[in-house]
Amino acid sequence: MSTRTINGGISFWYAQDGIPAPREPLTGDATADVVIVGGGYTGLWTAYYLKKAVPFLNITVLEARFCGYGASGRNGGWLYNGIAGRDRYAKLHGHEAAVRLQRAMNDTVEEVVRAAAEESIDADVHRGGVLEVAYTPAQLARLKAFHAAELAFGEKDRLLLGARETAERVRVAGAVGSAWTPHGARIHPVKLVKGLAAAVEALGVTVHESTPVTEIRPKHAVTPYGTVRAPYVLRCTEGFTASLKGQRRAWLPMNSSMIATEPLPADLWETIGWEGRETLGDMAHAYMYAQRTADDRIALGGRGVPYRFGSRTDNDGRTQPETVEALREILIRFFPQLAGVAVTHAWSGVLGVPRDWCATVTLDRSTGLGWAGGYVGSGVATANLAARTLRDLVQQDSGQSGPTDLTALPWVNHKVRRWEPEPFRWLGVQGMYAAYRGADRRELSTHAATTDRVALVADRVSGR
Numbered sequence: 021m022s023t024r025t026i027n028g029g030i031s032f033w034y035a036q037d038g039i040p041a042p043r044e045p046l047t048g049d050a051t052a053d054v055v056i057v058g059g060g061y062t063g064l065w066t067a068y069y070l071k072k073a074v075p076f077l078n079i080t081v082l083e084a085r086f087c088g089y090g091a092s093g094r095n096g097g098w099l100y101n102g103i104a105g106r107d108r109y110a111k112l113h114g115h116e117a118a119v120r121l122q123r124a125m126n127d128t129v130e131e132v133v134r135a136a137a138e139e140s141i142d143a144d145v146h147r148g149g150v151l152e153v154a155y156t157p158a159q160l161a162r163l164k165a166f167h168a169a170e171l172a173f174g175e176k177d178r179l180l181l182g183a184r185e186t187a188e189r190v191r192v193a194g195a196v197g198s199a200w201t202p203h204g205a206r207i208h209p210v211k212l213v214k215g216l217a218a219a220v221e222a223l224g225v226t227v228h229e230s231t232p233v234t235e236i237r238p239k240h241a242v243t244p245y246g247t248v249r250a251p252y253v254l255r256c257t258e259g260f261t262a263s264l265k266g267q268r269r270a271w272l273p274m275n276s277s278m279i280a281t282e283p284l285p286a287d288l289w290e291t292i293g294w295e296g297r298e299t300l301g302d303m304a305h306a307y308m309y310a311q312r313t314a315d316d317r318i319a320l321g322g323r324g325v326p327y328r329f330g331s332r333t334d335n336d337g338r339t340q341p342e343t344v345e346a347l348r349e350i351l352i353r354f355f356p357q358l359a360g361v362a363v364t365h366a367w368s369g370v371l372g373v374p375r376d377w378c379a380t381v382t383l384d385r386s387t388g389l390g391w392a393g394g395y396v397g398s399g400v401a402t403a404n405l406a407a408r409t410l411r412d413l414v415q416q417d418s419g420q421s422g423p424t425d426l427t428a429l430p431w432v433n434h435k436v437r438r439w440e441p442e443p444f445r446w447l448g449v450q451g452m453y454a455a456y457r458g459a460d461r462r463e464l465s466t467h468a469a470t471t472d473r474v475a476l477v478a479d480r481v482s483g484r
């Protein structure tokens with residue numbers, strides 16, 4: 021890692037846009053109609069839509085650090101239509117139910133863009149779609165199979181591009197093909213979450229920061245400074261959920277790390293292309309994701325040390341030097357002409373992975389406890405759909421409305437078993453990612469035309 025790299029500080033997005041001024045913590049016991057635990061996209065969008073729907077509702081958000089401290093202030097800025105678990109939901113609830121879920125996700129990309137515009141949030145939105153490239157024969161085989169499966173599923177607007185057409189968009193070294201979908205936009209994650217927190221407050225929602233919830237039980241959110249009592253307590257803590265009492269083996273906190281380069285000069289951009297500013301990914305097993313930022317850097321992420329023993333989560337975004345180096349190598353593999361370019365920032369965050377890799381949104385009508393998450397790295401748009409669904413579930417439960425299209429989606433009230441206890445959890449995740457990294461290396465060096473067997477076994481064992 022170069023001495024010029026700033027590592028941590030929550031994320032590059034905060035280095036660029038500044039840490040927000042702190043909001044007051046809770047100062048004693050309180051009551052509300054709805055209390056929301058966690059001030060990321062899920063919690064804030066939920067507060068937003070609930071308050072918009074029922075302006076007289078008394079809503080309190082309790083945030084351990086500051087709004088956007090978690091993945092919502094650190095992500096790759098892919099606002100896109102992927103949702104973890106769609107194919108499993110098709111198996112469990114039928115094809116038509118999964119199609120409804122996918123359509124809702126496609127619409128969600130539009131909804132985030134629309135709502136941000138309505139609230140005058142300038143989040144550097146660029147609607148360039150999502151481009152996923154293959155640069156080995158095995159990746160190309162997966163890409164073609166993926167594209168055929170998406171067409172068969174009903175996603176007719178996904179394009180399969182050859183090497184030349186790919187290069188016309190982005191010149192990734194050795195790329196042999198790609199797939200593109202229009203359902204994606206690049207965003208600046210922090211500008212969105214900061215704007216959303218301000219919009220929610222302006223609507224009249226109470227937001228307390230520096231207020232960690234130590235225990236959630238029916239009608240109670242307990243903090244060191246007092247307890248907020250409310251008929252509905254909604255847990256929106258995603259990758260941090262395991263640190264709550266009784267939740268240690270719920271969603272596994274998986275790390276994802278990112279780097280950002282210095283702004284690249286125009287002559288380098290001429291060699292790269294990427295004028296459409298698509299969000300850019302690949303078909304490797306330990307995949308990467310990237311965006312061209314509004315100020316012409318490349319921000320690129322991937323799996324670092326995937327998981328910390330005992331579901332530990334955070335150290336303000338610092339990541340391991342070897343992870344920074346591994347991400348830099350991916351950057352240079354994609355764009356060898358960037359070998360001399362400085363990596364100015366590196367950071368990491370946690371996302372929530374359920375045992376069956378299926379995102380969920382739930383309201384337990386007998387207790388008033390609700391939650392949403394387990395987005396497995398596809399949460400920027402999904403959190404918005406989850407939030408509108410939580411709104412509908414709360415309104416339905418409180419008799420203000422009936423069932424809606426959203427409450428009928430197959431991910432609602434989905435139950436998932438817990439992760440294995442330690443050390444099996446740690447060993448399993450380390451083993452899985454070692455298997456994926458090995459498979460990527462072999463596919464690259466052997467030019468095999470099919471997916472590495474070890475990766476297929478890892479997929480089956482992990483339930484991915």
Ligand SMILES: Cc1cc2nc3c(=O)[nH]c(=O)nc-3n(C[C@H](O)[C@H](O)[C@H](O)COP(=O)(O)OP(=O)(O)OC[C@H]3O[C@@H](n4cnc5c(N)ncnc54)[C@H](O)[C@@H]3O)c2cc1C
Nearest residue numbers: 058060061062084090091092095096098233369398399400
């Ligand atoms: C590095 C990285 C890159 C990613 N890139 C993408 C991407 O490009 N596209 C995409 O779709 N998804 C991406 N994701 C995933 C996406 O960012 C998340 O799924 C999404 O932001 C989750 O939002 P959330 O509000 O549910 O959780 P978070 O944003 O993590 O918010 C949870 C909040 O709860 C607070 N909290 C935790 N515990 C408590 C407590 N006990 N009491 C009170 N508050 C608490 C935290 O401080 C935090 O602010 C990425 C994730 C990471 C880490």
